[in-house]
Amino acid sequence: xxxxxxxxxxxxxxxxxxxxxxxxxxxxxxxxxxxxxxxxxxxxxxxxxxxxxxxxxxxxxxxxxxxxxxxxxxxxxxxxxxxxxxxxxxxxxxxxxxxxxxxxxxxxxxxxxxxxxxxxxxxxxxxxxxxxxxxxxxxxxxxxxxxxxxxxxxxxxxxxxxxxxxxxxxxxxxxxxxxxxxxxxxxxxxxxxxxxxxxxxxxxxxxxxxxxxxxxxxxxxxxxxxxxxxxxxxxxxxxxxxxxxxxxxxxxxxxxxxxxxxxxxxxxxxxxxxxxxxxxxxxxxxxxxxxxxxxxxxxxxxxxxxxxxxxxxxxxxxxxxxxxxxxxxxxxxxxxxxxxxxxxxxxxxxxxxxxxxxxxxxxxxxxxxxxxxxx
Ligand SMILES: [Fe+2]
Numbered sequence: 162x163x164x165x166x167x168x169x170x171x172x173x174x175x176x177x178x179x180x181x182x183x184x185x186x187x188x189x190x191x192x193x194x195x196x197x198x199x200x201x202x203x204x205x206x207x208x209x210x211x212x213x214x215x216x217x218x219x220x221x222x223x224x225x226x227x228x229x230x231x232x233x234x235x236x237x238x239x240x241x242x243x244x245x246x247x248x249x250x251x252x253x254x255x256x257x258x259x260x261x262x263x264x265x266x267x268x269x270x271x272x273x274x275x276x277x278x279x280x281x282x283x284x285x286x287x288x289x290x291x292x293x294x295x296x297x298x299x300x301x302x303x304x305x306x307x308x309x310x311x312x313x314x315x316x317x318x319x320x321x322x323x324x325x326x327x328x329x330x331x332x333x334x335x336x337x338x339x340x341x342x343x344x345x346x347x348x349x350x351x352x353x354x355x356x357x358x359x360x361x362x363x364x365x366x367x368x369x370x371x372x373x374x375x376x377x378x379x380x381x382x383x384x385x386x387x388x389x390x391x392x393x394x395x396x397x398x399x400x401x402x403x404x405x406x407x408x409x410x411x412x413x414x415x416x417x418x419x420x421x422x423x424x425x426x427x428x429x430x431x432x433x434x435x436x437x438x439x440x441x442x443x444x445x446x447x448x449x450x451x452x453x454x455x456x457x458x459x460x461x462x463x464x465x466x467x468x469x470x471x472x473x474x475x476x477x478x479x480x481x482x483x484x485x486x487x488x489x490x491x492x493x494x495x496x497x498x499x500x501x502x503x504x505x506x507x508x509x510x511x512x513x514x515x516x517x518x519x520x521x522x523x524x525x526x527x528x529x530x531x532x533x534x535x536x
Contacts (some may be wrong), residue, residue: 303411
């Protein structure tokens with residue numbers, strides 16, 4: 162089988178690697194820098210001051226307060242601001258929402274066109290984006306090495322994804338120390354996102370041998386590390402393994418996209434406010450079992466990577482990891498209880514660009530049955 166794997170982002174990894182920030186060529190050559198961050202947690206951890214001190218001598222414009230599940234309106238205002246100020250470089254420090262919006266705004270700030278209401282309508286020959294350094298402070302989304310950004314319209318009850326190779330950051334700087342202060346529930350949810358993204362990259366119709374190996378390394382690394390990182394936030398080995406596992410999951414699904422678990426998760430987040438990683442993870446064991454019907458040999462290799470004797474054992478290992486991390490394994494634990502609730506998820510659960518990558522062919526009825534099995 163012939164295949165192509167591509168990854169243009171330079172990846173820097175290790176405890177204390179944040180100190181390299183001013184040495185990166187896109188930063189050292191910049192006079193003006195836009196620093197994009199989320200809420201107050203970066204300031205409370207002391208890392209905001211640390212990053213500012215690393216950038217002394219540069220002209221810094223701060224874009225802060227990026228919320229979880231950012232709306233399209235924020236992408237429009239941020240890209241317009243950067244279109245006017247034209248910073249030489251953007252540094253995004255935060256979780257997936259911060260990285261996603263900074264990547265997309267760095268792109269749109271350089272285009273003649275304005276941000277469209279439909280993010281699948283991209284310029285035919287886009288200009289290069291403002292160079293961006295992505296510094297994740299969670300271990301989950303892998304956004305530092307992906308060409309995707311996701312935006313939410315909660316009033317209209319929908320989300321949409323932007324996908325372009327120009328969204329890959331120039332540099333990804335992954336320092337596990339920046340994740341130490343992440344609260345247990347955020348560690349659990351974001352870590353489950355990484356585990357699920359790796360799983361979905363593996364059984365994906367777009368999988369290739371390179372993405373396969375990254376995916377299997379990621380699940381083997383995350384399985385023991387996640388409960389430990391949740392229980393012991395200062396455990397250096399657990400935090401390092403989670404950030405590396407999340408990176409490997411990102412390297413895998415950057416080239417494959419996701420599958421049914423992500424597709425089914427979006428109405429759970431939109432209508433029931435379920436955290437993204439929890440929402441994608443809750444259907445993972447059932448989607449694994451269905452995919453095993455279609456591709457038993459490939460899924461057997463997935464079970465081996467988990468150290469599982471068979472499929473039943475693999476499902477139990479995943480559910481044990483979730484329970485040990487404080488994650489729900491039943492929909493009723495998340496307030497999803499009635500037939501009407503199930504129907505809302507079935508109705509919104511088919512995103513073709515996700516569902517279509519799943520080897521098992523879902524129908525509304527097979528999705529309904531799956532959800533009832535985990536009620
Ligand atoms: Fe995800």
